[in-house]
Amino acid sequence: MAAVDVEDESILASIFKDSFPDSWRDNPDFAAYLSELSSFGVEKLSREPERLAEERAQILQQTRELAFSNYQTFIRTADCTEHIYRDFGRVESSVSRLLDKLPGFGEKCRGFMKEAEEIGASRRMNSLTLNRHTEILEILEIPQLMDTCVRNGYYEEALELAAYVKRLEKKHSALPVIQGIVREVRQSTQLMLNQLLQQLRSNSQLPVCLRVIGYLRRMDVFTEAELRVKFLQARGTWLTSILAAIPEDDAYFHITKTIEACRVHLFDIITQYRAIFSDEDPLVPPAGGQVNEGAIFHGWVVQKVAEFLQTLDRDLQRGVGGRLDSLLGQCMYFGLSFSRVGADFRGQLAPMFQQVAAETFRRAVQEAVDKFQEDMNLYTLIALPSVLGGTIPPVAPSSQPGTLQPPMALLDFQPLACFLNNILSAFNDLRLCCPVGLAKDVSECLEDALKMVTRQILVFHRAEESAFSSREKELFVQFCCSYAEDLLPFLNRCLQVLFPPAQLALILGVPATHLHRYGGLGCVDVAAILEPLDFVLPEKETLALVPEVDVAAELSSLTFDTQIEEPEPTRSDARDSGGEATEPKEEIQDEEFSLE
Known part of the structure; x- marks a missing residue:
């Protein structure tokens, strides 16, 4: 059937070629009318134009009658159509404007929703903060509490706070508040470190030194070797300040006070070091490339002894007023006391004196x-x-x-x-x-x-x-x-x-x-x-040799008096030689004699 319709259409198209517009071909009524025409006979087909004219006239008459009877409706329809057209134009322009504004409105709505979410989250956080106010306040007051403990010398409590802050940092290192707390606590820790080192630079006894070194170990800022170096440096600075305060106007007074200060304080420092740190043999190198901690102390003691010997040599060159025996005795006693700690330097004194x-x-x-x-x-x-x-x-x-x-x-x-x-x-x-x-x-x-x-x-x-x-x-x-x-x-x-x-x-x-x-x-x-x-002296076989005399080393009485009359001493020389008083020595007086 479909094949027949296609054939009919092709036949009709060839017959009525160029007789109607191409747009009619798609109209199904037109195709049906052509099919109907193809089925008419000749007679009926000849009457078809008349029938169509009559039907056309009838339709026109009906249209005029319909228009006449319903002209008001048509007028209102036209008016409505016009109004609708204008309204549709306004709607279309409004819709266009609305569509233009919808993206911005949507963006603002999304921003509003985001702000609303943030406000909601902030409200929830504020509620949680209010519920945890006491705990949060304690955490926020840690830097102030740490600073107070450090400035008042409560180092035990300060170390506990520092340890607590370290644990907080490990758990919440990304929080800015925790980062600020950690930063302030580190500043207070640095202040505590400076105060502890300053205590070592003062006149601290062994219990204080033990306590300070214990705090420094717990702070874990120095290795064991660095801690020994810091201790020796701090105590050495204190000893240097004491030696620098000794007046240098008189060489003998300066060196005697230096000997006394070094003998007392240096020995105390060595005792403190040995009580705090345990050293192995300094001459035995450590295994595994570690730092020879014993050599640190040995080198420091050698340096201090060398500094003392330099001071001694400088003051000896300046002159000590003939009191070498007293000074030598003090130096020997100093070296003897240091022999108990393995730092006997008496052998270096002999060449200097x-x-x-x-x-x-x-x-x-x-x-x-x-x-x-x-x-x-x-x-x-x-x-x-x-x-x-x-x-x-x-x-x-x-x-x-x-x-x-x-x-x-x-x-x-x-x-x-x-x-x-x-x-x-x-x-x-x-x-x-x-x-x-x-x-x-x-x-x-x-x-x-x-x-x-x-x-x-x-x-x-x-x-x-x-x-x-x-x-x-x-x-x-x-x-x-x-x-x-x-x-x-x-x-x-x-x-x-x-x-x-x-x-x-x-x-x-x-x-x-x-x-x-x-x-x-x-x-x-x-x-x-x-x-x-020889040309002046009288000839003699041999000069009398002086027999060896074994007498005491008392030479202070070997003086002359060239006065012909009763000899009287005119000057006494009393030397301060470590408590030994020398006998007065008579000064030679130039006396002229005349020949009679």
Whole structure:
């Protein structure tokens, strides 16, 4: 059937080609009418136009009648249509405007809903906060409470608060409030750390140090090695402040107070360290590349001892006023006390004091030589009463047994007497601190000085020889003989008192009779000193050798008085040498004598 309709349509299309618009083809009534026309006969088909005209006229008549009878309805319909058209236009424009505003309105609605949700969440949080107000207030007051505990010294409570805040940080590290609390608590913890270290920099006793180190360990800010370094640094700073407060105007006062402060406080620091920390052998390296904690303390003690020795050396160079013996005793006691903690430094003291003693003696001998040179420049050979057959009041021998009496013959020659007196003063100063190791240096220094004295005597002879009278020549020979036979042997005896040959031999491990093989050890070479004066001295087979004298080392009484009348002391030299009082020494007075 469908195939027949398709064929009919194709036939009709070919027959009525271009007879009707293309738009009619889609009208089903048109297709049905064409089908009906194709079924008409010729007669009926011829009458079809008339029928259609009549039907058309009838329809037009009916339309006019309908329009006439219902014209008001049509008018109202047109009006309504017009109004509806206008209303639809307004609606359409309003709908367009509404559609344009709907996205913004929707965005604002979504924002409102979001704000409403946030307000609701905030309200719920505020309600929860109000319910937990007490607990939250305690947490928020932790920084203030921590600061109060630290400033009032309640370190135990402060450490508990710090530990609680650490636990809070682990649980709620993302919360800004907790971050602020942690930050403020860390600031208070830093303040507590500074206060604890400041306590170590003060005069803290062992219980305080133990408590402070316990707090520092619980704070866990230092490793064990760092904690030891911090302890030693803090205590060292305190000791340095004490030493810096000692006045430095007087070298002896400064070094004695330094010795006392170091001996007391440094020993306390070492005791505190050993009570707080346990060290292994500092010389044994730790296993596994760990820090040698024992070496930290050992190095610190060595540094402090080195600083003390530097201070001692500096003050010794400044001069301690001839009180080396007292100072040496204090230093030795200091070193002995440190031997109990394994820091005995007495072996380093000997070279320092030996050097200072040698330098002091060298300066004193040089001053004696300079004074002798001045005296010789002003000296005039005169006939003394003893030379002219006069009498000199006898000088009472020393009342102290075991002391050396200077040769009285030197009183006739003022330059020699003054020189000997100055040398004896140097010997008396050296006797207070006289290391055996200085035997060679002292002997060589004295021998060099005596050679200079000999050269000065030769200078005097060359300058005055042309003007010598026979009496003055005789006096000059006696001057040289007194120098060779009285002064030099007596100085050798003094050297034997300062450096006993038996003691030197014992130290060297040789017999006392073999000491002469070690030239310049505890004696001066008289022959070498007198060699330039051989042409003046009378010829003798041998100079009398001075027998070895084993007497006490009391040299303070070895003084001269060149007064012809009753000798009276004009100056007393009382030295403060660790509680030892020296005997008064009489000053040599220059006295001129005239020949009768």
